[in-house]
Every structure is written in C-alpha cells, then in structure tokens.
Amino acid sequence: MKEKFIITMVVLFCIVFQLFAQKAPQIQDTWEMISQTGTNFDGSPIKTDVSKIKQYKIITPTHWMFIVKNIASDTVSQGANFGEYTLTGNKYVEKVQGATTDYTVRVEGDKFYMKGALITDDGRKAYFDEVYKKVPGVVNTNKSIIGTWDLISSYRMDGANKVMDETGIKQIQIISPTHFMNVEIKGQKLDKIMLGSYTTANNKTLPKIILATLPIDPNLKIEVTNQVQGDKLISTGSATWSNGGKSEWGNTFQKLSPKSSKEALSTK
Numbered sequence: 001m002k003e004k005f006i007i008t009m010v011v012l013f014c015i016v017f018q019l020f021a022q023k024a025p026q027i028q029d030t031w032e033m034i035s036q037t038g039t040n041f042d043g044s045p046i047k048t049d050v051s052k053i054k055q056y057k058i059i060t061p062t063h064w065m066f067i068v069k070n071i072a073s074d075t076v077s078q079g080a081n082f083g084e085y086t087l088t089g090n091k092y093v094e095k096v097q098g099a100t101t102d103y104t105v106r107v108e109g110d111k112f113y114m115k116g117a118l119i120t121d122d123g124r125k126a127y128f129d130e131v132y133k134k135v136p137g138v139v140n141t142n143k144s145i146i147g148t149w150d151l152i153s154s155y156r157m158d159g160a161n162k163v164m165d166e167t168g169i170k171q172i173q174i175i176s177p178t179h180f181m182n183v184e185i186k187g188q189k190l191d192k193i194m195l196g197s198y199t200t201a202n203n204k205t206l207p208k209i210i211l212a213t214l215p216i217d218p219n220l221k222i223e224v225t226n227q228v229q230g231d232k233l234i235s236t237g238s239a240t241w242s243n244g245g246k247s248e249w250g251n252t253f254q255k256l257s258p259k260s261s262k263e264a265l266s267t268k
Helices: 002-021
Strands: 030-039 045-047 053-059 063-070 078-088 091-096 099-108 111-120 125-134 147-158 161-164 169-175 179-186 189-201 204-212 221-229 232-240 246-255
Touching: 053 179, 053 204, 063 169, 063 179, 063 189, 078 189, 091 111, 147 232
Parallel strands: none
Antiparallel strands: 030 045, 030 053, 030 125, 053 063, 063 078, 078 091, 091 099, 099 111, 111 125, 147 161, 147 169, 147 246, 169 179, 179 189, 189 204, 204 221, 221 232, 232 246
16 A cells, blocks of 8 residues: 555656646747857758847737847848747747747746747748847836737828828737837838837836837937727827927727737738
C-alpha cells in the first residue's frame, strides 16, 4: 500500500511539473526587436541590422501587430502586419495573409524570444530567431479605450469646415494599457505606421510618438479626447507643431472581435 501511494505521488508530481513547465509565458506587451537572424525562403541567411531597421511588436490578449521602418533610408521604407494568434504552452502561432507561423516563445526578464518558421500556404518555409526587449511605458487606468479598433469614418478640419476623408482608407489601431500602434492602408498599399506611448490627464489622452512614417517633430504636442459608445471609439484630436502649424481631426472606430478581424487589414 505504501509503495502504491509513493508511485501515485510521483506520477502526480510529474503531471504537475509538466503542466507548470508548459505554462504559457506572459507575452502580452510592447516589444522592440533587438536581434533577428534566420534563413530566407531561398536559403539565404538573414541578419538584420537593428541599428538601421526598427521593428516593434505589440501583443494583446486577442491580437498582435508589428511595424518596421528603415530609419537609415532617404525614402520611406516600411512594413507592417496584423492578426490573431494562439498560444498553447510555449507554442505561438500567428495566422497571416497567405502564411502561418510556428514559433516557440519564452520571456526572460524584459526579453521576449521567438524562434521558428514562417510557413506559406504552398509549403515554403523561412526560419527566424528573434529577440525583443520590453518597451517601458506608464500603465494607464482608462480601460475603456483598450482594445483593437477598426476605422469606420474620419474627418479633418479645414478652418471651420469639416471635411470627410476619402473612402478606401483602412486603419487598424491597437491600444494597450501602455502604448498604441496603428497601421493605415490606402487601396492595397501601406501608407502610414505609428507607435507611441500615452498618458491621460483631465479626460485627455496625451500621445508621445516613438516611431512613425514621417520624421517626428520633437516638440509636437497632441491632445486626443476619446469617448466609448458601445462598440465604437470616437476620437477627436489636435496637433501643434514647432512651427506653429496646427491640425484637427476626428475618427470613429469599431471594436474588433477575433472573428471580425480576419479580413480587416491586408496589403500587397
């Protein structure tokens, strides 16, 4: 009887140990890529110069998004993608347009490690070994604006006149407790990217841009007022530049559920 008890306890210990070992890492955060190596689809090596190529990734409980920009280029060279993911233990899978990832992930301190393959729908594979560092930020208490948002209408002010923006623009914005990231598409072409941190004061959201398509004015001041009505986020904002220029705008977003996000953003 004593031997059976000991065997039972050993088995239970092993099961508990395995479950603990397979516990999903805490990947939900904002990350800056600090290393990327790998092998391309054609077998050529990948080694990204992160002093020139800036890539950031934001992961929420339901979605991920990354933006990348060559800050050393004289012309705008940028990229982005967005989608849903599954995390089972340390197995992280992203579904992107025309491909699926198969990554093993772990978090150690302020570092996030991703290693695995990008597999196209026709079976081609590229391999990546990426390391990210956590981007610091202030945790904001306004939880109502946190989520993944799909732009449904926008306008800009021209003097006293409200001018509706052109149709055919798609914008996805992710807001976490510490950062925001958005990607804008015109037609099928990536047009704008942006990442920033933000604070809140007196019902105002005060963004601070970290990376964007255009050069950042260090003295740029932005104020945004956000209202959440059901599944809609209504934002009105103003920006003032160093040269005294000012712009005002308004955006209305609809919150994305996992089911509604699959076709929300695609580029060629």
